[in-house]
Amino acid sequence: MADNNVKAMIGKVFNDIAHAMETGQFGQKVRVGITTYGSELGIENVVQGAEIAQNRDSSIEVVLIGPKVDSSLTQVVAEGEEEVYSKMEELLDKGEIDACVTMHYNFPIGVSTVGRVVTPGKGKEMFIATTTGTSATNRVEAMIKNGINGIITAKSMGIEDPTVGILNVDGARQVEKAFKDLNDKGYNINFVESSRSDGGVVMRGNDLLLGVPDVMITDTLTGNILMKVFSSYTTGGSYESQGYGYGPGIGQDYDRVVLILSRASGSPVVANAINYGANLIKGNVKNIVKEEFKKANEAGLKSILEALNKDSKKSTEPQEEITPPPAETVTETISGIDIMDLDDAVANLWQKNIYAETGMGCTGPVVMVNENKLNEAIRILADAGYNVGDKDPC
Numbered sequence: 001m002a003d004n005n006v007k008a009m010i011g012k013v014f015n016d017i018a019h020a021m022e023t024g025q026f027g028q029k030v031r032v033g034i035t036t037y038g039s040e041l042g043i044e045n046v047v048q049g050a051e052i053a054q055n056r057d058s059s060i061e062v063v064l065i066g067p068k069v070d071s072s073l074t075q076v077v078a079e080g081e082e083e084v085y086s087k088m089e090e091l092l093d094k095g096e097i098d099a100c101v102t103m104h105y106n107f108p109i110g111v112s113t114v115g116r117v118v119t120p121g122k123g124k125e126m127f128i129a130t131t132t133g134t135s136a137t138n139r140v141e142a143m144i145k146n147g148i149n150g151i152i153t154a155k156s157m158g159i160e161d162p163t164v165g166i167l168n169v170d171g172a173r174q175v176e177k178a179f180k181d182l183n184d185k186g187y188n189i190n191f192v193e194s195s196r197s198d199g200g201v202v203m204r205g206n207d208l209l210l211g212v213p214d215v216m217i218t219d220t221l222t223g224n225i226l227m228k229v230f231s232s233y234t235t236g237g238s239y240e241s242q243g244y245g246y247g248p249g250i251g252q253d254y255d256r257v258v259l260i261l262s263r264a265s266g267s268p269v270v271a272n273a274i275n276y277g278a279n280l281i282k283g284n285v286k287n288i289v290k291e292e293f294k295k296a297n298e299a300g301l302k303s304i305l306e307a308l309n310k311d312s313k314k315s316t317e318p319q320e321e322i323t324p325p326p327a328e329t330v331t332e333t334i335s336g337i338d339i340m341d342l343d344d345a346v347a348n349l350w351q352k353n354i355y356a357e358t359g360m361g362c363t364g365p366v367v368m369v370n371e372n373k374l375n376e377a378i379r380i381l382a383d384a385g386y387n388v389g390d391k392d393p394c
Contacts, residue, residue: 029061030278031097033076034270035084036066038103040263041239047071049270053278056271060278063097092256099257099277101245101270106333106359106368107133109342111251112146112220113260114153116244116276117230124211127154127162128230131223131246132260133360137339140171141305143219144178148301149250150215151189152292156283163192165203165213169222172202178304187299228262231269240265245273248280252293257285322347328355330368334378336387339365345386352380 032053036046047069054062054073064075065088078087085105091097107113112133119126129150135142147164154162164179166172179201183189192213193199195206203216208226218226224246231240246260259277261270293301337345342358342365349356349369354377359368369377382388 029059030099030281031061031063032274032277032281033063033065033088033091033097033100034274035088035100035102036064036069037081037084038263039261039265041266043067043069045267046270047073049265049267050274052267052271053274057275057278059282060275062274063091065091065100088258089256092258098281099248099259101259101261101273101277103261103263103265105249105258105260106366107249107258108251108254109134109137109358109360110145111135111249111254111360112142112149113249114150114247115223115227116153116157116247117227118243119209119211119230120233121210126208126211126213127157127215127247128223128226129153129215129217130220130250131227132220133249134220134339134358134365135251136305137342137358138305138309139219140174140178141308143171143175143217144301144305144308145252146220146223147175147179147189147215147217148292148296150217152250152285152288153248153280154214155292156280156285156288158279158283159214161188161190162214163190163212164201164215164217165192165194165207166201167208167216167218167222168202168204169218171219174308175217176201178308181304182296182299182301185299187296187301231262232264238264240269243269243272244276245269248277248285250285250289252289254289255286257281322350324350325353325355328370328373330355330357330370332371332374333359333366333368334374334381334388335366337365337367337381341386342367345381345384348384348386349377349380354380 034050036043039046050062050064050073062073064073065078065084067079068077076087078084088100092100112130112135115128115131117126127150130146135145151162166175179189191201194203195210195212196204227246231243235241240262245265248257248259259273261273345367346356346358354373357368359366378388
């Protein structure tokens with residue numbers, strides 16, 4: 001019996017040493033939470049993915065957040081989505097978990113997620129920047145920030161000098177010009193050439209399939225569609241079987257590491273997303289966010305973005321500044337409003353003495369209001385001519 005105990009102790013020491021060499025954290029595992037509510041495929045699918053992630057990497061500890069289930073994984077019991085998200089945020093803010101994977105999350109404007117896929121052409125991994133959330137309400141400004149978010153994520157995953165391409169969507173040439181200005185002023189961007197014969201940093205569909213850049217910059221709604229196609233093109237769309245999910249929310253002043261999955265993500269993607277989150281923590285993603293935005297700002301990012309916004313407002317009349325009413329808790333969301341109209345919709349509600357904020361729901365941008373003001377807010381926005389899609393389905 002004594003011999004067995006000694007052998008067990010020796011085994012544990014060697015495991016701890018191996019873990020310390022890998023992560024730099026002796027005796028301390030990376031803790032990644034996963035919320036189990038919200039999947040269209042059921043809680044069992046999420047738990048199975050979590051167990052796969054745990055079994056493949058002994059340097060992490062996976063924490064289930066949701067109703068009690070039959071699993072050997074660490075569990076934090078919470079009932080209902082509201083309690084689950086409240087508990088998730090509490091665990092993150094207290095440092096009891098390092099990162100969390102969830103089905104849906106209302107990121108603030110300024111934060112967007114960087115997806116990670118395996119491209120079918122050559123089986124190469126590629127980061128899609130970005131896939132959910134909103135980096136800015138100006139399209140070109142958002143794509144510039146998306147690109148920086150993608151570079152941050154790639155570097156956090158161990159790619160020291162990631163190659164960057166810009167998908168050929170509306171605004172791509174303006175993004176290219178802004179990035180070349182940043183590059184000339186000291187923020188190094190490793191542009192890659194398209195695989196097509198005419199080359200260039202603006203990428204085409206072929207480059208998507210081949211995974212030509214490490215980081216593919218696009219607008220968020222296009223990125224969201226691309227993620228769905230790359231994740232489920234072999235299954236018909238009802239089950240996402242490939243890739244690593246929609247990735248971490250990245251923003252200049254954002255401190256939580258929250259990764260997003262689709263409600264149709266199968267257990268293989270759930271597992272990959274958890275390991276993605278753990279590796280971001282091991283790669284010091286929070287520090288890299290600060291470092292990259294500091295370097296970009298020193299290279300003139302702020303002035304570039306200010307010029308973009310100034311140009312976009314040249315054709316509009318000056319707006320009277322509107323003071324918001326006293327702040328309230330905003331838990332209800334209104335969808336359907338175009339992102340370019342989002343700030344104006346909020347200002348419209350402020351004028352009617354209804355406190356509101358902008359946000360991002362599972363179907364796109366949302367206006368967030370107090371639950372007691374929801375119906376009145378919907379009526380006001382509809383009367384003002386906004387395309388209101390009622391309460392956000394998430």
